Amino acid sequence: MCEGVRAAGDAAAAADVDVITSSGRRRIPAHSTVLASASPVLESILQRRLKKERDAAAGGGKVRRAVVRIRGVTDDAAAAFVRLLYAGSSGDEEEIDEKSAAQMLVLAHAYRVPWLKRRCEGAIGSRLTAESVVDTMQLAALCDAPQLHLRCTRLLAKEFKAVEKTEAWRFLQENDPWLELDILQRLHDADLRRRKWRRKRAEQGVYVELSEAMDCLSHICTEGCTEVGPVGRAPAAAPCPAYATACRGLQLLIRHFSRCHRTSCPRCQRMWQLLRLHAALCDLPDGHCNTPLCMQFRRKEEEKAAAKAKAKAGDDDDKWGLLVKKVRVARAMSSLGKRRQMSCSQC
Ligand SMILES: [Zn+2]
Ligand SMILES: [Zn+2]
Ligand SMILES: [Zn+2]
Known part of the structure; x- marks a missing residue:
């Protein structure tokens, strides 16, 4: 002692x-x-x-x-x-307690101690509630604490209905309308960004589906699968790994396409689009592709491209070119992902 x-x-x-x-x-x-x-x-x-x-x-x-x-x-x-x-x-x-965490953040900012600032941001952010978020957001802005500010913005976006009912929010509305406007603007921007991201994700999902349909179409037209096979050959009896997700649906569509005689049929139109898309993406030399109408579509596209070089292309062609480009990218990404999975499984 x-x-x-x-x-x-x-x-x-x-x-x-x-x-x-x-x-x-x-x-x-x-x-x-x-x-x-x-x-x-x-x-x-x-x-x-x-x-x-x-x-x-x-x-x-x-x-x-x-x-x-x-x-x-x-x-x-x-x-x-x-x-x-x-x-x-x-x-x-050392545990930074709830009472002193805000003061500690101020000190870490004032005395320029970055590691302590990060710890305080973490400690305060982990205890953030609808009641405390408005005051904490102001503190984060004053102390130049971007991580904490981001957490506050996320919580505000998530629980805005609860925040609106708090005393802190009412006080802010009465005393600092500029900050209120700034927060509402941020929430609006975050909402727009979220919607845009969702739309992009949904679009990407469509391109990935189309890319899978292209793979299935090539597989059906070269090896065949359960019910539909290449011209003059019996299809492979065993279903492929993508049978349940994409291949079966495409087989049903092909069978419908071969039997349907309606002049205007949405399902047949879809099949036409898939065949046209295949032709746009197909890189097999002439005469080596088994997919129906591949050569015809390719010739047609070449003629169109030649005509486009002479005159300015129409809007529809631009859209089609964009679709082909996006499916090509989705296809490249998914084949890269498959290759990575295979190399991981071999490790
Ligand atoms: Zn199949
Ligand atoms: Zn039809
Ligand atoms: Zn082809």
Whole structure:
């Protein structure tokens, strides 16, 4: 016990700085090297203070410890801040309690301690509620804490109905309409972005489906599958892996196409589109593709391309070209994914 007390006494004696809290009630002995290495702001304060003390001592004055004041926060928060600076970013992760987390974030921002700022953002963000989100968002903006700001925006978007009922939101509406407008604008933008992303995802799903249909069409027209096979050959008896998802539906469509005699049939139109799309994507040399109408469509497209070179192409052709391009990309992506899966399964 005596050893411990003596060690603590030695450590305090080696301290060359006193950190004083805003109330002035607490004086925490500290080492200037530790504080200066933890924070560039403290480093610059300490350089000035230590020089002043040295000059005073050289002039025959009383030798005193330099003093650093941490203002604007409670004594406990200031003490915890010094403790955390001593522990450092790689030290034991001291729990940042709910009460002092906001003050700690302010200190980490003011004294430029980035690792502590990130920890405070994490601690505050993990306890975010509809009640606290408005105040926290303002704090995040003041302390330049982008991660925390993003979490607040997400929670606002998710639970806006609950936030609207809180006292903090009502206070904001009455006292800071500009911030209210800014938040509503952000929510609107986030909603637009979400809708756009959903639309893009749905579109991408269609291109991937078309790409799978192209693979199935080639597979049916070269090997055949259960019920439909290439011209003059029996189809393979065993169903392919894509039988349930795409192949069976395409087989039904092909069978319908071969029997239907209606002049205007949506299912037949769909089959025409698939055959045309196949021809646009097919890179087999002339006479090597078994898919019906592939050559005819390719000739037709070549004629169109030649005509397009002479005259400006119409809007429809541009759209078709875009569709072909997007399905080609989706196809390349899915074959890349399959290759990766195969190489992973072989590992
Ligand atoms: Zn199949
Ligand atoms: Zn039909
Ligand atoms: Zn072909």
